[in-house]
Amino acid sequence: MATALKEQKFVEGIRGCTDRIRRLREESVHGAVPTISMERAVLLTEAYQQYEGTCSIPVLRGKAFYYLMAHRTLYLGRGSLIVGEKGPKPWAAPTFPELCCHTLEDFDTLNSRERVFFRVTDEDKRIQRDVIIPYWKDRAMLTKMNGLLPRAWQKLFAAGMFTEFLQQRGPGHTVADGKIYRKGYGDFLRDIQERLASLDFNNDMDALEKRDEWEGMAWVCRGMILLGKRYAALARDMAAKEKDPAWRRDLLDIAAVCDVVPEHWPQTFRQAIQMYWFTHIGVTTEMNNWDAYSPGKFDQYLEPFYDRDLAEGRLTRDDAKELLEALWIQFNNQPAPPKVGITLKESATYTDFCNINTGALRPDGTCGVSDVSYLILEVMDDMRLLQPSSNVQISQKTPERFLRKALEISRKGWGQPVFYNSEAIVQELMYLGKSLDDARACGIASGCVEAGTAGKEAYVLTGYLNIPKVLELALHRGYDAYTGEKAGIDVGDPLQFASYDDVWQAFLKELKYVVDVKVAGNNLIERLYMQYMPVPLLSVITDDCIAKGKDYNAGGARYNTSYIQCVGIATITDSLAVLKQQVFEQRRFTMEGIITACDRDFDGDDALLDVVLHHTPKYGNDDDYADAILHDV
Numbered sequence: 001m002a003t004a005l006k007e008q009k010f011v012e013g014i015r016g017c018t019d020r021i022r023r024l025r026e027e028s029v030h031g032a033v034p035t036i037s038m039e040r041a042v043l044l045t046e047a048y049q050q051y052e053g054t055c056s057i058p059v060l061r062g063k064a065f066y067y068l069m070a071h072r073t074l075y076l077g078r079g080s081l082i083v084g085e086k087g088p089k090p091w092a093a094p095t096f097p098e099l100c101c102h103t104l105e106d107f108d109t110l111n112s113r114e115r116v117f118f119r120v121t122d123e124d125k126r127i128q129r130d131v132i133i134p135y136w137k138d139r140a141m142l143t144k145m146n147g148l149l150p151r152a153w154q155k156l157f158a159a160g161m162f163t164e165f166l167q168q169r170g171p172g173h174t175v176a177d178g179k180i181y182r183k184g185y186g187d188f189l190r191d192i193q194e195r196l197a198s199l200d201f202n203n204d205m206d207a208l209e210k211r212d213e214w215e216g217m218a219w220v221c222r223g224m225i226l227l228g229k230r231y232a233a234l235a236r237d238m239a240a241k242e243k244d245p246a247w248r249r250d251l252l253d254i255a256a257v258c259d260v261v262p263e264h265w266p267q268t269f270r271q272a273i274q275m276y277w278f279t280h281i282g283v284t285t286e287m288n289n290w291d292a293y294s295p296g297k298f299d300q301y302l303e304p305f306y307d308r309d310l311a312e313g314r315l316t317r318d319d320a321k322e323l324l325e326a327l328w329i330q331f332n333n334q335p336a337p338p339k340v341g342i343t344l345k346e347s348a349t350y351t352d353f354c355n356i357n358t359g360a361l362r363p364d365g366t367c368g369v370s371d372v373s374y375l376i377l378e379v380m381d382d383m384r385l386l387q388p389s390s391n392v393q394i395s396q397k398t399p400e401r402f403l404r405k406a407l408e409i410s411r412k413g414w415g416q417p418v419f420y421n422s423e424a425i426v427q428e429l430m431y432l433g434k435s436l437d438d439a440r441a442c443g444i445a446s447g448c449v450e451a452g453t454a455g456k457e458a459y460v461l462t463g464y465l466n467i468p469k470v471l472e473l474a475l476h477r478g479y480d481a482y483t484g485e486k487a488g489i490d491v492g493d494p495l496q497f498a499s500y501d502d503v504w505q506a507f508l509k510e511l512k513y514v515v516d517v518k519v520a521g522n523n524l525i526e527r528l529y530m531q532y533m534p535v536p537l538l539s540v541i542t543d544d545c546i547a548k549g550k551d552y553n554a555g556g557a558r559y560n561t562s563y564i565q566c567v568g569i570a571t572i573t574d575s576l577a578v579l580k581q582q583v584f585e586q587r588r589f590t591m592e593g594i595i596t597a598c599d600r601d602f603d604g605d606d607a608l609l610d611v612v613l614h615h616t617p618k619y620g621n622d623d624d625y626a627d628a629i630l631h632d633v
Contacts, residue, residue: 015382017318020079021325025383027077028090028332034350035119036110036338037087038127040094040285043068045135048098056212058534058551062219065286065537069223074234076254078247081326082274083231083254084281090333093118096288097136098533100168100340101143104129109345110338116348118338142167142340144528153521159480159487161470162518162564163463166525168339171553172289172538175296175357175443177455180279180541181272181305184264188540189221195549210549213556216536217546224282224537225263232258269305269315273327276301279541284352286537288337292354293538294388296443296454299358299372306372317375324379332385351387356380357443359402360393361422365440367397374405380416381409391444395422420444425451434559450563456543458557461565462522465515467633468568471575474503474510475595489513494591500580504632507576515564522562530554573619573630578612580629 016022047067051060073088087094095102104125111120137143145167149157156162192214201207232255239251260267261275262282276295283293295301309315335350358376362368380390392406406417429439434453443454452459473480473488480487491506530553539545539552550556582588589608597605602612617626 017321017325021322024079024329028329032091033119034091034335036124037092037094038124039088041097041132043071058212058216061534062216062536065220066223069227074230076234081323082277082330084277086281086284086334091335093335093337097132099141099288101133101136101140102340106340106344145525148524149521152517155485155487156517159483160466161514162465165461165463168343170287170289170533171460173450173459173461175294175452175454177296177441178301179455180275181301182265184262185221185224186263189218192218213549213551217540220537228258228262269309269320270323272302272305273323277330282537287535292352294355297357297360299370299376300368303370303372321375325383328379328383328385331388354388355444356388356390358392361395361440363440369399369402377405384414390416391418391420393420393422453559457559457561458552460562464567465564466568467566468571470511470514471507471572474506500584503579570619572633573626576629577617577626581616
């Protein structure tokens with residue numbers, strides 16, 4: 001009876017290309033309850049208690065990953081086509097106490113929120129209180145950072161001058177390339193073992209460090225292989241007990257897929273999708289690199305498998321669409337791990353910001369659009385899920401049909417796909433020092449839309465820099481009204497500024513101080529990750545970490561990019577425009593009058609506010625006056 005009632009919900013209009021997909025999507029969107037899963041935290045704690053102090057940190061991280069893969073709960077839901085979860089079931093978010101350890105207050109916040117909540121049980125709280133906090137509170141990266149970062153950094157941080165993402169999650173806004181479709185983890189393991197066998201302790205002064213890194217990488221490869229074998233065994237065990245012949249066949253198909261991937265490189269379209277998904281689950285289980293691990297040019301990677309399967313009769317276009325829609329549902333079933341502390345209270349989203357690239361240039365510079373590209377457009381529009389995010393790369397070589405199809409979807413107004421210029425991305429990456437071949441192998445990494453070389457670049461997003469706040473400090477001789485402390489430096493009495501250039505020079509001096517403090521903090525934090533938080537799995541699949549015997553978090557990638565996102569650009573432009581035009585050119589107001597009005601939020605200054613809002617050049621209006629200031633900033 002319950003099943004019959006449930007089936008009644010799958011009426012015409014529910015999204016999905018088949019009854020199976022419609023049912024799975026409905027369960028993902030309306031049936032699942034977001035929860036906190038303590039399993040990863042508990043297993044990681046057990047692994048650290050067993051191995052910490054007995055081996056180097058890279059090996060410890062590798063063994064801990066293997067322990068997770070060996071002991072974690074596997075979920076295989078009825079009707080599944082693609083398997084693998086970050087938690088023991090869909091919509092169960094793991095925690096990462098080695099990065100930042102949640103307080104019980106955090107759990108209360110998550111459990112009590114009306115929206116973007118995570119249900120937390122009393123048993124979860126008990127485990128956190130009695131097991132996780134005692135072990136991790138003083139070991140967590142956040143604790144290490146807070147003890148190391150200088151007072152100048154702490155004061156600017158408290159003033160809201162910048163955020164620091166690496167207090168909440170690890171580096172890794174990273175795009176996959178095609179290597180996981182050409183090699184299985186058994187192949188990677190053999191490559192690593194060959195390098196271990198060739199170590200030269202007589203002549204290579206870095207041999208010990210390389211050995212530790214490679215041994216850690218070997219352990220994660222074994223862990224990935226074990227994950228596939230465990231799923232194959234689970235599917236066969238379920239099939240042996242299943243009475244429904246259709247589902248029994250599906251289970252045996254899943255087992256056959258997992259017999260191949262991820263140990264071996266995929267041979268079919270379905271195996272290729274499952275290979276990526278196992279890798280995605282592995283990378284995001286190893287480290288919370290929130291803002292995601294993205295599949296890159298997914299249409300180009302899947303195209304040869306799709307073409308071969310169609311030609312050899314193993315697959316129809318409808319089959320391929322169903323498999324892709326099943327993958328979209330798996331993405332949606334993985335809510336982003338929640339943050340901690342004040343950031344948790346300020347930030348709330350379930351999306352992990354994975355971004356799928358479609359239609360980009362090929363490595364030889366030709367158009368990359370194929371039938372798989374059109375399939376992905378159809379799937380994103382059919383599914384309309386919170387995640388994954390999707391974009392299309394448009395070039396001079398893009399077929400008009402593909403562009404029109406993407407525009408038809410975009411004009412519906414539900415938010416996807418996003419549009420990017422392939423030629424501009426390639427030019428930007430070459431300007432930043434990438435080779436032409438590597439620049440063409442680009443991908444949009446995440447919801448933050450940074451561009452980078454797929455499979456070859458380590459991204460370290462260190463947070464946001466509050467540019468308007470720099471001007472505020474400059475106009476208050478370094479004092480911050482929010483904290484009541486002197487967070488910046490004294491760049492002179494603003495009431496004595498005789499020209500706009502005096503304002504500009506004061507702003508630049510304050511900006512240099514703030515950026516220097518921020519970057520110095522970044523260097524300390526990145527050193528901590530290098531020392532304490534290697535990511536051997538992400539290193540295995542990123543060029544040239546294996547070749548160098550160096551971790552992704554330690555500069556092992558071919559390209560290493562650390563950056564700060566500058567925010568408030570429109571606000572700083574508009575603010576400087578007011579000072580330049582109204583104080584020094586037209587002299588309608590004094591510097592003292594402007595500062596005083598801002599300090600009291602324009603209370604009683606209606607005339608001044610009217611001029612500021614309605615009679616001063618503004619960014620975003622094709623105004624050369626404002627745009628010139630923006631250009632200077």
